Amino acid sequence: MPAVQETVERVRRIDVDQYRYGFETLIESDKAPKGLSEDTVRFISAKKNEPAWMLEWRLEAYRRWLTMTEPTWARVDYPKIDYQDIYYYAAPKPKKTLSSIDEIDPEILKTYEKLGIPLREVAILEGVEPPPGGEQTPNRKIAVDAVFDSVSVATTFQKELKAAGVIFMPISEAIREHPDLVQKYLGTVVPTSDNYFATLNSAVFSDGSFVYVPPGVRCPMELSTYFRINERNTGQFERTLIIADKGSYVSYLEGCTAPQRDENQLHAAVVELVTLDDAEIKYSTVQNWYPGNSEGKGGIYNFVTKRGDCRGRNSKISWTQVETGSAITWKYPSCILRGDNSSGEFYSIAISNGFQQVDSGTKMIHLGKNTSSRIISKGIAAGKSQNTYRGLVSAHRKATGARNYTACDSLLIGDKCGAHTVPYVEAKNSSATFEHEATTSKISEDVLFYCIQRGLSQEEAVGLVVNGFVKDVLQQLPMEFAVEAQKLISISLEGSVG
Amino acid sequence: MSLLEVKDLQVRVEEREILHGLSLTVNPGQVHAIMGPNGSGKSTLSHVIAGKPGYEVTGGQILFRGEDLLEMEPNERAAKGVFLAFQYPVEIPGVTTWNFLHAALNAQRKARGEDEISSPAFLKKVREVAKSLNIPQDMLKRGVNVGFSGGEKKRNEILQMALFEPAVCILDEMDSGLDIDALRIAADGVNALRSPERAMVVITHYQRLLNYIVPDVVHVMSKGRVVKSGGKELALELEESGYAQFEDAA
Numbered sequence: 001m002p003a004v005q006e007t008v009e010r011v012r013r014i015d016v017d018q019y020r021y022g023f024e025t026l027i028e029s030d031k032a033p034k035g036l037s038e039d040t041v042r043f044i045s046a047k048k049n050e051p052a053w054m055l056e057w058r059l060e061a062y063r064r065w066l067t068m069t070e071p072t073w074a075r076v077d078y079p080k081i082d083y084q085d086i087y088y089y090a091a092p093k094p095k096k097t098l099s100s101i102d103e104i105d106p107e108i109l110k111t112y113e114k115l116g117i118p119l120r121e122v123a124i125l126e127g128v129e130p131p132p133g134g135e136q137t138p139n140r141k142i143a144v145d146a147v148f149d150s151v152s153v154a155t156t157f158q159k160e161l162k163a164a165g166v167i168f169m170p171i172s173e174a175i176r177e178h179p180d181l182v183q184k185y186l187g188t189v190v191p192t193s194d195n196y197f198a199t200l201n202s203a204v205f206s207d208g209s210f211v212y213v214p215p216g217v218r219c220p221m222e223l224s225t226y227f228r229i230n231e232r233n234t235g236q237f238e239r240t241l242i243i244a245d246k247g248s249y250v251s252y253l254e255g256c257t258a259p260q261r262d263e264n265q266l267h268a269a270v271v272e273l274v275t276l277d278d279a280e281i282k283y284s285t286v287q288n289w290y291p292g293n294s295e296g297k298g299g300i301y302n303f304v305t306k307r308g309d310c311r312g313r314n315s316k317i318s319w320t321q322v323e324t325g326s327a328i329t330w331k332y333p334s335c336i337l338r339g340d341n342s343s344g345e346f347y348s349i350a351i352s353n354g355f356q357q358v359d360s361g362t363k364m365i366h367l368g369k370n371t372s373s374r375i376i377s378k379g380i381a382a383g384k385s386q387n388t389y390r391g392l393v394s395a396h397r398k399a400t401g402a403r404n405y406t407a408c409d410s411l412l413i414g415d416k417c418g419a420h421t422v423p424y425v426e427a428k429n430s431s432a433t434f435e436h437e438a439t440t441s442k443i444s445e446d447v448l449f450y451c452i453q454r455g456l457s458q459e460e461a462v463g464l465v466v467n468g469f470v471k472d473v474l475q476q477l478p479m480e481f482a483v484e485a486q487k488l489i490s491i492s493l494e495g496s497v498g
Numbered sequence: 499m500s501l502l503e504v505k506d507l508q509v510r511v512e513e514r515e516i517l518h519g520l521s522l523t524v525n526p527g528q529v530h531a532i533m534g535p536n537g538s539g540k541s542t543l544s545h546v547i548a549g550k551p552g553y554e555v556t557g558g559q560i561l562f563r564g565e566d567l568l569e570m571e572p573n574e575r576a577a578k579g580v581f582l583a584f585q586y587p588v589e590i591p592g593v594t595t596w597n598f599l600h601a602a603l604n605a606q607r608k609a610r611g612e613d614e615i616s617s618p619a620f621l622k623k624v625r626e627v628a629k630s631l632n633i634p635q636d637m638l639k640r641g642v643n644v645g646f647s648g649g650e651k652k653r654n655e656i657l658q659m660a661l662f663e664p665a666v667c668i669l670d671e672m673d674s675g676l677d678i679d680a681l682r683i684a685a686d687g688v689n690a691l692r693s694p695e696r697a698m699v700v701i702t703h704y705q706r707l708l709n710y711i712v713p714d715v716v717h718v719m720s721k722g723r724v725v726k727s728g729g730k731e732l733a734l735e736l737e738e739s740g741y742a743q744f745e746d747a748a
């Protein structure tokens with residue numbers, strides 16, 4: 001049997017059920033009544049002790065949402081979502097205010113430990129305890145905000161960040177403690193009316209991270225958020241807002257997991273980034289939500305709006321994403337290149353296996369003068385999955401000297417999957433130089449056999465070839481994340497070769 | 499016991515029989531040369547020995563140290579010491595030669611129940627071998643065979659052979675695409691690996707290679723069979739008179 005044929009056979013027997021993060025944490029939770037109404041919105045706002053302006057903002061979004069219809073243009077296919085059959089808010093009980101990590105429910109801590117997330121920063125720093133799940137102690141510090149269902153349970157390294165002037169906290173706290181900053185920036189990149197899912201998020205978002213880096217400050221450590229959906233039938237609607245003030249720099253990492261569930265769960269996040277003059281934000285995501293089982297049952301619907309606004313001159317926003325999870329991914333991290341000389345980057349690895357559907361890409365909107373953007377997208381499709389790159393590069397009439405380079409490569413494993421590239425280009429300015437390259441290839445039988453003849457197993461061979469294929473993008477990730485991503489890529493392809 | 503024994507091998511590719519009962523016995527320490535016209539089945543034989551998918555063995559046997567080779571997965575065969583230097587080595591973008599060799603060597607060692615070789619020890623070893631084959635260090639940092647010239651690809655095959663120290667080395671047209679100097683260096687590399695325990699099967703179209711790698715036995719293949727075997731002088735004879743005389747025999 002030819003190797004590719006064999007691969008296909010094995011894919012048929014694929015066991016996405018091997019999903020390693022699919023355990024459930026048994027804790028009591030405090031939920032909003034099922035379904036969505038103005039009361040749900042009021043409930044969430046009240047739970048968060050929000051000021052009146054915030055509630056108004058939410059209600060406006062909610063009313064707006066009622067007039068909107070779900071988009072259908074993406075190349076994804078799913079049964080109609082019943083928005084009244086979802087819990088919009090779930091918080092682990094007991095819900096008293098936490099002042100230190102030790103007060104967090106040990107069950108939750110255990111969950112994060114299983115996930116390999118270093119919440120026990122003190123112990124690790126003191127070298128008393130190795131980082132959970134990790135062999136080598138990272139030299140670099142990473143501050144972590146962990147969001148469990150709808151609430152943030154721990155944000156580490158608060159003090160050290162405070163000394164540097166960096167604000168890193170759950171957005172629910174920021175709304176209370178830094179209302180001026182939140183009000184100034186929230187919804188300015190992704191307006192409440194932006195799109196169906198973003199509007200929904202604006203109405204019911206429960207938590208997420210808030211970052212503000214003051215002028216001239218280089219954030220002393222990587223900032224990181226881990227999201228986990230635990231509760232049954234809940235949606236997770238996190239909201240992240242990151243502001244890099246003039247001349248500042250921050251690198252932000254985001255990771256996601258969810259337990260195995262037979263029913264689909266909705267995840268509709270909004271992320272807004274703002275860079276002022278000479279500032280830079282590097283945003284990296286490793287998304288590993290539960291993809292569903294081998295029959296395509298269950299899994300997360302990941303409908304996410306991520307956008308960065310290069311508001312200032314010479315500012316820069318760079319998105320790097322490794323997408324291996326979710327039943328459906330609908331996600332287009334984008335850059336608005338408003339400031340002159342600003343630049344945007346999008347590096348993406350999107351892997352689909354089993355019955356996963358991915359429709360992802362980016363938009364680079366060139367508005368300022370001499371702006372540049374770069375898009376490197378690597379799509380890998382295995383099993384019966386569908387993997388679409390959808391991208392838009394546009395230059396405004398006044399955007400003289402806009403430059404873009406796009407390279408989209410797709411790799412197919414087996415012949416039951418599909419890869420599609422849908423690039424849109426709009427240059428309203430003749431001085432724009434947009435370059436686009438795209439390739440689609442099949443993992444070659446000859447290459448696999450070459451590796452196997454040298455002693456590698458079929459699985460190792462596929463892993464090696466795929467890692468080679470995505471190398472340009474992996475190099476963009478911070479070290480610790482690159483290692484994690486590499487492992488994740490092997491795990492998510494495991495089913496594809498048996 | 500012979501090292502490699504091919505007995506009455508019949509092989510089909512896509513419903514068409516390519517090898518019609520081929521036999522070959524290779525003993526430790528020997529070098530066998532296989533010559534024969536294009537399309538006579540030489541590469542097919544080498545692929546079946548190595549276990550490439552897509553070939554259907556409809557009859558016969560291949561024994562490796564008395565064990566049924568056809569029952570083993572191709573990577574198992576590699577770990578046991580079957581090495582094939584490909585006629586057309588493939589390119590693997592994004593995977594450095596150095597990483598690839600390290601991963602492959604460790605996979606083989608693991609399969610044999612040996613300890614993995616550490617990066618520094620491996621680096622030292624691969625550098626030595628590369629030097630002896632006149633392979634520049636920076637080639638090891640490049641993607642496997644990516645942008646390598648034809649000759650460089652062939653030398654990279656010999657490098658791997660030297661590194662893995664296999665028991666049976668099948669070299670499929672290692673001389674094609676090599677210039678005269680490169681041919682000598684590669685042949686020296688092969689000769690350095692000759693040992694009383696190891697055997698080589700050298701597939702070639704040109705007698706010239708056999709001046710450098712002197713074979714113990716020469717086989718002529720035609721239309722999926724070995725039609726004549728003899729000493730090294732058989733190669734000279736072929737160079738004189740071509741394959742026409744054997745076409746009928748097949």
Ligand SMILES: Nc1ncnc2c1ncn2[C@@H]1O[C@H](COP(=O)(O)OP(=O)(O)OP(=O)(O)O)[C@@H](O)[C@H]1O
Nearest residue numbers: 511512516534535536537538539540541542543552
């Ligand atoms: N995958 C395949 N599908 C169809 N026919 C094949 C396939 N592989 C080999 N063949 C056929 O089998 C025959 C033997 O091919 P093979 O490559 O073994 O010859 P060879 O002796 O190595 O030739 P050369 O000297 O040109 O390298 C040829 O007729 C070839 O077309």
Ligand SMILES: [Mg+2]
Nearest residue numbers: 540541542585
């Ligand atoms: Mg051949």
